[in-house]
Amino acid sequence: MKIKTIEQHILDQQRKFPGASGGFSGLLYDIALAAKMIARQVNRAGLANVLGSTGEVNIQGEVVQKMDKYANELLINVLTNGGKVCAIASEENENIVEIHDDFLSGNYAINMDPLDGSSNIGANVSIGTIFSLHRKISQGNRGSEEDCLQKGSQQACAGYVIYGSSVMLVYSTGTGVHGFTLDPSVGEFILSHENIQIPEQCRIYSVNEGNSNYWDEGTKRYVNYLKETDRTTGRPFTSRYIGSLVSDFHRNLLYGGIFLYPADYKKGPTKPEGKLRLLFEAAPIAFIAEQAGGYATTGTDRILDIGPKHLHQRVPLIVGNKSEVLRYEEFIRRS
Numbered sequence: 001m002k003i004k005t006i007e008q009h010i011l012d013q014q015r016k017f018p019g020a021s022g023g024f025s026g027l028l029y030d031i032a033l034a035a036k037m038i039a040r041q042v043n044r045a046g047l048a049n050v051l052g053s054t055g056e057v058n059i060q061g062e063v064v065q066k067m068d069k070y071a072n073e074l075l076i077n078v079l080t081n082g083g084k085v086c087a088i089a090s091e092e093n094e095n096i097v098e099i100h101d102d103f104l105s106g107n108y109a110i111n112m113d114p115l116d117g118s119s120n121i122g123a124n125v126s127i128g129t130i131f132s133l134h135r136k137i138s139q140g141n142r143g144s145e146e147d148c149l150q151k152g153s154q155q156a157c158a159g160y161v162i163y164g165s166s167v168m169l170v171y172s173t174g175t176g177v178h179g180f181t182l183d184p185s186v187g188e189f190i191l192s193h194e195n196i197q198i199p200e201q202c203r204i205y206s207v208n209e210g211n212s213n214y215w216d217e218g219t220k221r222y223v224n225y226l227k228e229t230d231r232t233t234g235r236p237f238t239s240r241y242i243g244s245l246v247s248d249f250h251r252n253l254l255y256g257g258i259f260l261y262p263a264d265y266k267k268g269p270t271k272p273e274g275k276l277r278l279l280f281e282a283a284p285i286a287f288i289a290e291q292a293g294g295y296a297t298t299g300t301d302r303i304l305d306i307g308p309k310h311l312h313q314r315v316p317l318i319v320g321n322k323s324e325v326l327r328y329e330e331f332i333r334r335s
């Protein structure tokens with residue numbers, strides 16, 4: 001059996017595609033290191049007094065879990081010390097974290113959701129970390145917000161870590177999607193899923209149906225369509241929803257499926273709003289989906305084509321098998 005660690009894989013990829021600028025392999029290595037440290041803390045969560053909230057509310061107006069804070073601070077620490085990033089945008093910080101003069105500044109900006117699905121942690125449900133890397137485009141020595149506010153299609157790399165029954169790191173630099181499983185006994189991420197492609201068959205849908213009264217007509221009609229019986233198209237679909245984007249997406253990526261977090265009218269009748277964040281959740285997940293042969297839309301627009309206006313922008317996200325996501329767009333057009 002051929003055993004390949006994540007570092008060997010990155011180096012092989014760099015040899016094959018020499019376009020990547022310096023520091024990239026080191027940066028991915030830093031992310032993998034932070035992931036291992038977060039995984040260790042997640043595993044001990046019930047014991048180490050790290051469950052529950054900090055008593056604070058973040059920039060999104062959401063309760064900050066102790067683990068959100070831990071993961072955010074740890075990643076910022078590892079990335080700043082690593083000297084490969086020029087700016088860090090995080091779901092947990094209102095503004096970008098600039099790299100202080102005491103540290104080296106690198107060629108990449110990172111956007112990250114340090115802990116995704118953290119409200120599930122107390123119940124031992126899988127959670128994740130999502131990251132997205134952009135090449136520095138701003139002038140000047142240090143990075144700025146401009147480096148973080150780039151379209152998803154410009155990503156140099158996107159990936160996530162899933163802290164599940166095993167820990168996996170899945171990433172893409174635009175040349176396919178590769179998955180690595182952590183062997184905890186040696187502390188290495190080992191290549192376990194090479195060149196992941198979303199299976200053609202799509203039989204799963206994942207959505208928070210508790211919101212269905214607040215959906216637009218097109219979404220209501222599409223989800224009802226998925227429940228109708230039709231053997232030729234494999235309907236009714238099976239419903240699977242964890243409430244943790246990384247876990248829901250990861251399952252659908254491996255088994256085939258469509259994930260929906262459409263805009264809804266929860267906040268009022270005038271302006272429907274999505275929940276998920278463009279830079280920290282939707283864009284990186286969309287990049288991986290497309291690299292695996294899938295597709296991601298807001299219902300009307302390709303996620304990767306959206307020019308971000310601000311760091312914490314929210315968007316509807318419908319992602320998964322391309323044929324189903326396109327069908328969803330068709331339902332929206334016809335409604």
Ligand code: AHG
Nearest residue numbers: 113115116117118119208243244245
């Ligand atoms: P986060 O924990 O980073 O705030 O993200 C939670 C997100 C995402 O993981 C999941 O898809 C979605 O919230 C679930 O939302 P609902 O509870 O509204 O279904």
Ligand code: MN
Nearest residue numbers: 113116117281
């Ligand atoms: Mn999240």
Ligand code: MN
Nearest residue numbers: 091113115116
């Ligand atoms: Mn989060």
